[in-house]
Amino acid sequence: MRAFDYTRPASIEEAVAAWTPGAAYLGGGTNLVDLMKTGAMGPAKLIDLTCLPGLDAIEVKGDGSTRIGALVRNSDLAHNRDFAARFPMVAEAILAGASAQLRNAATVGGNLVQHTRCPFFQDGISACNRRDPGIGCDAIGGDTGSMAVLGWSQSCIATHPSDFAVPLAALDAVIEIAGPNGSREVPMAEFHRLPGDTPEKETALEPGEIVTAIRLPAEAAAFAAHSRYLKLRERTSFAFALVSAAAALVIEDGRIAAARLALGAVAAKPWRVAGAEALMVGEPPSPELFARAATAAMEGAMPSGDNAHKIELARRTAARALARAAAGTPAEMPALPASVFGDPAHA
Amino acid sequence: MSHSISLTVNGARHDVTLEDARVTLLDLLRERLQMPGTKKGCDRGQCGACTVLVDGRRVNSCLTLAVTVDDSDIVTIEGLAEGDSLHPVQTAFIEHDGFQCGYCTPGQIMSAVGLIAEGHAGDDLERIREGMSGNICRCSAYKGIAEAVQDAARRMAADEERKSA
């Protein structure tokens, strides 16, 4: 690990003022410290945000929106009863990710800005355009089982690893940002970026900017009765998604009044297709409908290597997540959150 | 650049001057405070062997920079028993043979103490297994571990009830 300076500002203003090129903001550290150990990242200065005041609350605002301070720990959000009741698939997604220890440390802001788990990025050795723009991408032609099937480019085929981000995208979350040029908001759909020619720009954050809060709009709570996260993985727990899906429905009089669907681990950002959602509206829920929606959501998918199976698995996962959502949010969090196992009949 | 921090470990106050901000809580405990009970298994948050309680919460000490735990209250495996009297989780691990080589055990036990305190798993074995999945045991004593945690959770709940009665 490179040696670094460490500073712990007492306010957002101080934090932003402390930023200099080459500095990095530190939250729970579960991703950044790891990447510093592998050598994938080597900030000259760490600006510890964890003592900033006012960023650790979960509040319901006057307009019905819910604001989650960026320093709220993942586990605290997932286990907040009111929050989990309003946004069950967000809680389920968080609890399906990482381990209890990591969720206890990781902040929700950090979860959003975490880096890809692409091994060619993480190892600090391979050619990676995210780490060293223009140097090339060793993931292409390498071990591609976990790589993207949507939105990738010749400069990067990595996926975003977050579970939490997937339902946030489905629910039109808004990201609140503070920075050298003041505060601003970015819709979730625009927060994570597809690689294009500039994979090093992973998010909409400009240099020196900090995520200060995540806001879920009032209408997002309307899906509480029918929303699920489903995560396919190679062991029962403590594994990144092979593919995942967040599905949320409003069902009125036997017909779908509103639908949301986002897929995880298929692209450099949570993947949402408006058309896939629109085609469900007004229809009665059915396996055929959900299969059509899932197919629409995966339209344009292309293997980035030896990973064509992810396309079919993502379709099926999306359709199943929709079916689960239609069946209704379970009264209590499943013992194995977001798992194919442990839920009642599905087939 | 040196950093002075002050932290409580197993009830004892430690004032530490770190000449190097790179030191993790794990290496601080093991190499500087001479408390090697907490183990290094992967050093990357992937195995749970280094689990300790920071302000009552179980975390991976390998991914926690020591400079960030200034003013924190740390509990490690060395601080769990009260004298010769083992913590109920420790007793249950012995009774259920919840370990073999013993290397992941400090992390397993601290994780179990954290899990029980969190209160989301109760004595439900499937929830315990899920909640303990951040702690890898290569000897694969998982059955004994899950049963030990269940047993300890029950005993601790019964003790609580007795106390409050």
Added chain:
Amino acid sequence: MPDPIPMPTRFGSSGQPVTRRDGVAKVTGAATFAADNHPNGLLHAVYVPATIARGRVVSMDVAAARAHPGVVEVYTPDNSLKLAGDPDAKPFMFAFRMHVLQTDRIAYANQPIALVVAETIEAANEGARLLAPVYEAETPRVTLDDAEGYKPEAAGFGAAETVHGDVEAGHAAAAKSVDLTYETPSQYHNAMETHAVVAEWDGDRLTLDLPNQAIVMSKAAYGYYFGIPPQNVLIRSPYLGGGFGSKAMSHAPVMLAIAAARAIGRPVKLMLRRDQMFGPVGHRGATRQHIRIGIDGDARMTVLDHHSLSATSTFDDFIEPAANASQGLYDAGALRSSHTGVRLDVGTPGPMRAPGEASGSAVLECAMDEMAEAAGMDPLEFRLKNYAETEPGTGKPYSSKALRECYAQGAEHFGWAGRPLEAGTMRDEAGMLVGWGMGTALFHAPMFAAEARATLRPDGTGLVETGAADMGQGAWTALAQIAADALGLPLDKVEFRAGTSDLPDGGVAGGSGHTATAGGALHSAGMDAIARLAEIATADPASPLHGAGNATIVARDGRLVVEGDEERGEDFATIIARAGGEAVVGTGGASRPPEAGAAHAMYAHGAVFAEVKVDPELYQMRVTRLVGAFAAGRIINPKLAESQLYGGMIWGLSFALHEEARHDRRTGRIVNGDLAGYHVPVNADVTGFDVITVHEDDPYVNALGIKGVGEIGITGTVGAIANAIRHATGTRVRRFPIRIEDLLAGG
């Protein structure tokens, strides 16, 4: 037939599910593992791993590393640490060739190419990173197709080829047959404690805190490499944080740390990072196995013909002896096990828990299922049809074999009866595909050589000593139980010293033979001490035992008594006090006489039954029940033995569904060389496991009737799970681990 070895007449603590004697130490953090030691003046060493698999190092930025604050010394091939012994020689058993900076050539990814020593871990790690080696890379050979095969001299520690009967005739006689190719990947031990050492020199005396599975034997190895007498080496290994076969031999990074400690004159600690575990410390080599089974019209096997193409390194040989797993189990008319080696740019493989048996049994048990299916038979019925009453090929009687009982008890407990033959027909209430599969477990019951000392102290308590190693199997407890029985003392009156190299040689903790061997030595030493005490007592006119025939005297609860007249006796302390108060010391050893091995085939057996559930569309898999019934001779401590068997079965689960090191074809690097990428089971993967220990008396295997339980649990289990997945889904996957995408492709 020679007379059976007489059984010990009575066991006190043996057979009891005693909790671990090291339990309190392990749950309080007091158990000291190698890297927990911190002598004064300690330096930290980090080895620099090659990031290509083939080529050479052109340059390294040694100046940058040296300039990093805290870095004390940097060693590269230009200023390498010379060993006294030749690291390219193989002068003793378990010696593997090592890369200790004697060359700039790179033979595998993660090969040590430098060592950085610093005042702190942080400085050592950063110094290592700053070396930023520049390579001249060559195309690496990392898959089984990348190089030509060769005929190896040995497979593992056994024969490269074994033939019984007329194999071609067996093929010709087959009415039906299967001809199958399966692949198993390279797997890495990944004990939770990475390899570590704290090395401290005092002149030409060397003290090593080192996890070691062969503590006393290793003294000679370190003595050889460092040019000092073996007695100058003290190895302290009270606890190993898992071994699984990887900690019996010397490895390059540890050698470098020891050499650096000598060169610098300060103690040095080195602990491998997790990613560094993938290369220089052994692994289970990849295999491609070709297996052919033929049956006659009555479903009796006419031939079992098993070949393994096994990977090894370019500079040393360890051929995963997978095909040898087909010896000893099924009554085939002809049997052939053969191996071909292939040299790849990988670290040298080595013994990893059930070496050969694990990967070979996986394939054998799948092939048996495929044959049963082709014959239209229930898999268990087919195995029973080909049950061997004597060892196939040799015709030797088994020293004991309760496999039939294992099948029966396992099947009964599992509820095997009524299993539909057809695949893909069972579903649970949630719509999951359900499949049942089974496999036979088999493992040798070896003995090595060990020595022990037993002392009866003047206060009547016992002290027993042997350099045994506890890597989790429970040596601290089970061996003490054996010793206590031999001394006729309750367990709490016996002090047991083990885990250091200044004790009598406890042998190797491996091959599932440690309890039998070290236990045998302790038993023998204990009996010797009792015989000596009896001699004193019977010769002493003041003793009530005076004049009693020595042979009639037995030890019971701290007293010597006349068997059958237990009122006539005297406690140890009194006998010793009257004799002048000198402790009575007995010694003993254990090994298997060659004639015993020639007379009987000796194996532990078992039957494993698996239930899996598989999502019918998404194909995520979960083992929901796993029942293993094992017959392994005398069980000294059921609690610990069951833990070993559960552990083995979970390794089987891991083999079937999780473990696989994947190489980048371009660099040869392992791309998933960490615990997030190299999956092993987590707690949530383990549900519905049950172990049954089937009673088995074995008068021939050794004095104690012990067969060992450390490895057998993997065998049988891999096949059982793979067969259950086939039964659930109708898809037969012939590569391990079985992945979601394999079932998707098959569905």
